[in-house]
Amino acid sequence: MNQIENISGRQLEIIEAAGKILTASGVGGLTIKNLAKEMNFSESAIYRHFPSKEAIIIVMLNYLAQNMDVRYHKALKGIESPIESFTTLFQNQFSFFKLNPYFVVAVFSDGLMEESQGINETIFKIMTVKMKHLMPIVFEGQQKEVFINTIAPEALTHIIMGSVRLLMFKWRIAHFNFDIEIEGNNLIQSLLSIIKK
Amino acid sequence: MNQIENISGRQLEIIEAAGKILTASGVGGLTIKNLAKEMNFSESAIYRHFPSKEAIIIVMLNYLAQNMDVRYHKALKGIESPIESFTTLFQNQFSFFKLNPYFVVAVFSDGLMEESQGINETIFKIMTVKMKHLMPIVFEGQQKEVFINTIAPEALTHIIMGSVRLLMFKWRIAHFNFDIEIEGNNLIQSLLSIIKK
């Protein structure tokens, strides 16, 4: 889907510093000044590695999206049962979020979005990556009659993604102060108990 | 729940101007300068009516929350059936959002949230108002065995609220370019077809 981005070591460090700031202080804290402070060098040095703040965010989101896509592919490989696929997909997602909480901040923050068309498109791409993996699972589950058939796959996918997003949101406003893997698993079970035939 | 706020005519005008800006330009566009321009007077005149920008947002959110609470009460009065209550609650909500799209921008924007404790609390209060009305409907539906019982009412409420939130989000990033009442009704039907026993 996407060509492999060539990210230098320093660029990766900067991205990780940006993530650290996002987790700690949110979108509002992500300034060039704070980024430079986190990297222990001057503000202008940032611009040796990125042309703009927008570029930093876009590269960061792309890097994470790519990471996510690869993880999903690996995790779902060889799994046949839709229920197992469903469970694996979300378990994988929750453990990824646990590892990279700033991803949640970035993707679910509208502050980032409004200004830049490029950032907007990248976030949209991430939603698409997620859909790309979830939809076929739901569809196949309905075909094989293990998931309920009384509702269109798009509608079912919407409901599933919405509840997952809300869990993310709650996790974020709780400042990541509960175990997203445990709560995520609870949600998976709740969802399955509803959509299983 | 909340004492009636005493809002002057001018204050209400300013709140409505803020709403107009939110709808058109999002959280980033809501500045005192833009607010003054929308009101056709100088920036400093705003401060004749509000002590701070934060106060404007808080009063606005409180006003909307109160409005919402009253509407829900009226709409649900006299309805017995949980399914009808459920449908009415969300139809009411979607028509309210259609009338006040800026409410969606305000409440679902994380940009607003981060900065101020006061704003944070007000948004939390709004979520509570919504929960206050939805939870008893779900609970009663489960008691009367018209809604499924295989899942805790909290979990069911979470899934419902998540899918509604996601619809709001989609509506917003589509710049309000579809009919939220129609799509909302579709969602209500989808949800009912899942949670009805």
Place this chain on the structure above:
DNA sequence: TCTTTGTTAGTGAGTATTCACTAACTTAAA
């Protein structure tokens, strides 16, 4: 093996712009 030349990754000072907010003044109505 020097020496020239170019590159990479940094510095610190400064740019224009935007932000919320304020002091001092004016005007008009009660």
Place this chain on the structure above:
DNA sequence: TTTAAGTTAGTGAATACTCACTAACAAAGA
């Protein structure tokens, strides 16, 4: 004559970003 509601003209702080400059290193030619 007091007060409410407006004006003009500012403030300081923060923002992303640019500028001229430099130390350290790499490569290539004499």
